[in-house]
Amino acid sequence: MSSTIDPAEVAKFEAMAAEWWDTNGKFRPLHMMNPCRLDYICQQIAGEFGRDLKAEKPFEGLRLLDIGCGGGLLSEPMARLGATVVGADAAEKNLPVARIHAAQSGLEIDYRHTTAEALAEAGEQFDVVLNMEVIEHVSDPAAYLRACHDLLKPGGLMVCSTLNRNPKSYLMAIIGAEHVMRWLPKGTHDWAKFITPDELYELIRGAGLTPVDRRGMVFNPISWRWSLSAKDLSVNYATTSLKPV
Template identity: 75%
Template sequence: MQTPQTTVDEGEIAKFEAMAAEWWDLNGKFKPLHMLNPCRLDYITSQIAGEFDRDLKAPSPFKGLRILDIGCGGGLLSEPMARLGADVVGADAAAGNIPVARVHAVQSGLEIDYRHTSAEDLAAAGETFDVVLNMEVIEHVASPIDYLRACHDLLRPGGLHICSTLNRNPKSFMMAIVGAEHIMRWLPRGTHEWQKFITPDELFEMMRDVGLDPVDRKGMVFNPVSWTWKLSDRDLSVNYVTASLRRA
């Protein structure tokens, strides 16, 4: 099969461009991501520290690492990575997100290389990274396996790929679409399409097919009583996150 020129889905991009100005509004349309962010960062930082033998208590523990945050949005993950000392490239196919991210980084005193581009274009340009963060993006692309192939190509040998997405089952439909979009109205209706959700086994199979070696997966579980998220070794029924390596 010939690889498409891009896996960008223009309809999906339009959804997020319409919300771009609200990225840093804690009570706006991206409130669910702000709530989820501490849980995501816990996983990301522990995986990076473990793989690259870094002490998270040290000053600038990620210094010397080049990290790509693909689908960076307003920079909710790019900024913490930069604060930890990494050389960060934040890329997004939605042009409207980039000015928002750049302005906020300047206001935060951070240097982050934000670009309006795609994974495929970065790979074609020969860019390589120690870590690729691929968080809540794969369920919005036109061809998940071709997108993962681009993420593989962007990694240096031994590089770490961290990917989160939504499982596909009746519970995820009720929680992520009916609950989050229709009842709680955390997200505009139509933000997610249930048929684009990917099971953990499907994701691992695609990763292996493109040359990535899956090494870990965990659930991210919401507690409606405390309104907090936590990592789970067992419950991957709705949100989950994975780690994989490029061996060669």
């Protein structure tokens, strides 16, 4: 069975597995970014599928895959919004943490130790694929995105986020986050694996998907908050693409 999993990258996240829900631990940056990520994800899903975000469970009836789900920081809010959620992760140690937290939260989430390629080969299909902060950790981004394409139903939507590759992203994500602020262990990210927005769009098109939107996620060190930007994609950014019907 083919796989784009990079064992060294998996080992990094397994070493931090117990800290997924510690808002002051190694995943503090994701907890801080999560409201911004969720805002973008919800806007895109609601817009594409005609859902009212003011409804009690606006995503009811949608089957959603959260690839690289980790401890469930995105899987849980998607389940609360009514989606039927499968959380997949190649780092096996993440899953007991995710399952325990979901049970404590009264949520039913299908967490699996598996890969995008394995799910695609099994014929799994989803309305939505969340592919957040994963592509910069795989060994073959093009092959990985082809698996994501295969996992989507016709008309399905993928949200993919990653880090831009430029001097500013090196300064912010490597020097700032890992060495100065020590939000993440040194070596969590490999700047050479970062992908520019134009490169990602080409990879998405090459996988058979149609890019329809991209937004920056910008950290303000004064307000200590993240926000979405239509113009600033210089460090963190997210894209939305569709599978043709």
